[in-house]
Amino acid sequence: MRSLIRFFISIFLIAILVIVCTKGIPIVQAAELRLAQVQPSTQPMTPKAAIERLFTSKQIQTDWFTPSFLSQIPVSPQQVIESLKTALGAYQGVQEIGEDYLIIFDRGSVPTKIVLDASGRITGLLFEAPRAKLSSLNEAIAQFKTLPGKVSLLVLEDNKERAALNATTSLAVGSAFKLAVLEALKGQIASGKRSWSDVVELQPNWKSLPSGILQNWPDGSRLTVETLAALMISQSDNTATDSLIYWVGKEAIEAVTSRNRPFLTTRELFLLKTDQNEALLQRYRAGDEAQRRTVLNEVNQLPPPELTAIGSSPKALDVEWFFTAQELCSLIEKVADLPLMSINPGVARAKDWQRLAFKGGSEPGVLNLTTWLLGKTGKRYCVAATWNNDESLDEVRFMSLYNGLLETLK
Template sequence: MQSSVGNCKQVQGQDVIYLAICDRGNIPVKIKLNPAGKITAIFLAKHQQTFEQAVSSFKTLEGDVSLLVMEGKMQRAGIRADDPMAVGSAFKLAVLKVLKNQIAEGKVTWGQVVALQAKQQSFPTGILQDWSAGSLLTVQTLASLMISLSDNTATDTLIDLVGKKEVERFAPRNRPFLKTREVFTLRGSKNTELLKKYRLANTSDRSRILEEISQQELPDISDFVNNPKIALDIEWTFTVRELCSLIEDVADLPLMSYNPGIADPKSWAKVSFKGGSDAGVLNFTTLLQSKSGQSYCVSTTWNHNMPVSETKLANLYKGVIDTLLQ
């Protein structure tokens, strides 16, 4: 418990009900007495945090951490909220925004049928990497899989549909915009020299390298399962403020609520979520609507040159969300 709340320095209360005041939260305590007035049992409830304590706990993480908490249009808290960081699959919010715009413009429809192509096959997460080329899916299904299962093959298919240049409009640091298959291929063990060239290349030369690797087979998946390489520069880079803006623009789509992520959907009127993970990378971005109608966006990113703990970040993140209900 000390790892969660720190040192407890004071106890308030009387009779058999007390509150332990700790560094990063307070713990309700109840004691049971026998007829002689001696303590026979101590009950510790789930620790309570203030909003400020929950936010401050993010500063204990090693590496680079950003956090933004918005209440409507007002910023409640921010830690490096305007610093670009690698966000993993949270970039898919930008793809969804472009898709939503093109549907509104009549360029694409939700019911439009798309055939999977072999060149779009990627690695998990997702399920479509196991489907055969030529399989038919609607745009609605592809978008739903991209968000709810973070399906990489669905994502690359949609990027081809809407166009890389259109996605780059909402991802200005990500040029050329990378498809997931391109990231896996660049990081493959057989492309070590090509990756060095890519890192040193300008935007136009990088585009030529991506065209070159589009003809390659996917690397061996063991390159990413057994000992995944941390490559924060071969990623998708956004600020948490940009991610909050993106999720606000697409949160009205029903598919955004299929996977609520870390927040308890029973405690909120609506929860929209997208996360991202990679070696050394984690992001959680959630748009919440309270039962009284107040909206919140909570987005955090954690980058490190070592593996990061999803459980640790999720616990801190949930701590912030829970305080918004107090």
């Protein structure tokens, strides 16, 4: 899916990191140097002051940033600042924490890193995942209940329920379904049928759309199963995922999640949701399992869709991968021991935990975050949260609530 597609795009909307390093010595003409010597000294811009200016100014100026920074960010700084204020309330101030900073709002905070050039312009800026200000799990549940649409949440501590909201309701979870693919693969490896070192040749009909990188690799490229699995989880690579679905077999994955029959590849889902395939989509939605498999046989004869054919509004959310929060916690518990599960920590701060495992997913109208954590006290946690709505989601708010909940468990 466009999962960490949209999940990491949404992270980038609130977490922009562009570091531009310039080497060399500036050359100053003698006349300019003499002029500079007689100018009154000005107070240099500090990183803290630069952050304060971003959040206290009515209009952000482009000359506060280097051109190279602005050329590499997907949205305007003004949009990012406004989204944080909308999610977390009025700006309160900035705290210095070592070389980093914590921006305080009425309803939460945002860990931040910033880099300035010699002129005080911003060359690097990282807003980490926002954290809502939550005093308890009960308050977290109350806040999640206010989200429009359908929401599920489960917090487990040592496999015992600490908090729950619609935890047995199956919802669309985007790329979090890849946990089921990994569980089926792990089972085949444990049985001796497969090995992490098995080499797979990339087939043209396995190629999907981003997120990921393998859609751009040459046909016939050789990758180990372990590499495919690592890309599927850490980068949510859709082509790696579809390769593993075909390598493991849909039947094996359907045995892990019988609700999701027939089990869709990401390429199949993208094709079903493009406007030119509306007739196929409606047949799929109306069909039983056998009829849906027939539709997918037709879908798989089509060339992959163009990225521009995928809309940005929620569409056919009943055509997806469906899991309950309980099922997601069960799945991630079974694969959390794999080193590849810790490559991408998601919204959690890795340094706050002994170990963690993460998988999230999203498409327009769908957002999921599922994290397994081993605390420094030795307690194990799972936090799975899913949000579905027929209208666009406030992803910043959802992630801030989720991250604030994690803070209550530390």
